[in-house]
Amino acid sequence: MRTVVITGGTSGIGAGLARQLLASGHRVVAIGSSAANGAALQAEAVRQGSADRLAFRQVDLGSIARTTELAAEIRARYDTVDALVLCAGRYHPSRGETGEGLERTFALYVLNRFLLPELLHEPLSRADRPVVLNLCGTGGIRAGKIHWDDLQLRRRYGGLRATMQGARANDLLGVAFAARHRGSGIRYVLYNPLFVDTGLAEPFRQPTRSLVKLLARLFAARVEQITPPLLGLLADPPAAPLSAFRRGVPVDLGRPEFDRETALRLHRVLAGLVPERAG
Template identity: 55%
Template sequence: MSRTVVITGGTNGIGLALARHYSERGDQVIAIGSSRAGHDRLRREAPLARFDRADLSSVKQANELIDRLRSTYPAIDVLVLAAFRYQLSRGETDEGFERTFALYVVNRWLMSRALRPALERADAPVVLDLCGVGGIRTGEIHWDDLQLERGYRPFKATMQGARAAELLAAAYAADPIRYVLYNPLFVATGLFEPFRQPVRGLVRVASALFAQPVSKAILPMTALIDSPPAAPLSAYVRGRPIAFTPDPAAARRLDAVIRDLVSPLAA
């Protein structure tokens, strides 16, 4: 039976590979991207997938996208949260959010919450959140400076996003939806592109030598999507299940903070 699969970041890297896989299998795939280049890449590499354009770092555009999805697809079987950009320097969106925080934290919160009714109408709904769970270094939530106005560093922002993903998933998880946190580790997805030389060259060489091909990296992900775990919330690193125990109080606190930040922009 054909399913409806929504993929943020669906025009590049892992998201694009998943869009190609499921559209070729006969599922109805909606790949979300922010550029014409992404649209053209999707048309070349996954022509059976549908494209919907939105800058997901914008709450306004994300809400417009959500309205389109809810009106067109009453039931959504799979939501893949794969949108991410590595921001070398601090910048803010038009709505005043630090860009990594906007895309990695706010948008994941917004998409998962707003599309929950559509997911609950599916027979076996699953959310696959590509994040840094179980990484080498545990991220920290900077409660007094979530936007990292003081001492921004790209790795610091990324790791805060990884930690936030764990907490927001814990605040979200409940039957019937299966929420899967997944860290693919080092995958050949053009990770070197945001860096400046000489770091760009070094990362490019490391990627060529050590990164896992995308076609191989998505296999454990598709297995989890097709046969979701029994628990409402689970976490995996490169296909291996890991144990993690997010603090329930911190999860509720962060969930409430993001809700308060987003609510004024909902009108």
């Protein structure tokens, strides 16, 4: 039985993975910010007979303090974590800040995904073939750019601009993690599932919401279609410390988005934003 921690494990792709892993006899720690989504997953686990292997934690992962507490709880409770799946995300059409004064997309999509693998690297490194699987926008989308002088987009915010910056930052997070933890045996996998029919439309106002829903129904893959290769990567991660895929097709890590010096620069900037980082 493997222990898999899934951020955003209560809906969409994360929940799809959680259900499959529970059905296959594994232990899942699912994290989300809404109690209702967590309760729904727990009810499914009761019906499936796997409730004793599911732990739901209601945590706002946009908060550095809550993320640090969560990681401490996981480290205390589980000696070994076999896999960390990073799925938590939310599209914010307008700019807003967390209680800690950070822009919301940056806090959740960049800072949380920087922090959690670092905070859990000890229990991960005790596992046999440990893996961090980051569901993100890898694959050379040109629109994505790191705004070094305005990472939190105070001057010019746009939901897409913030998300695309997050996509580029996540490529660099993978590069920096693999470089810094080379000897740990932890494999880092960046995975872009492309268009998947999940709760994607919810944050938009009408009529955009209905349009996104329609487009998703017509053109997006269903969660059940994209989970098998992800489960394969969790069970048998690639041998390389870092790999990247766009819906199963390998992405060339020689592309400029994966520049090592830029990745280490971002790592230093993010580390400087976190007051007391454990791990």
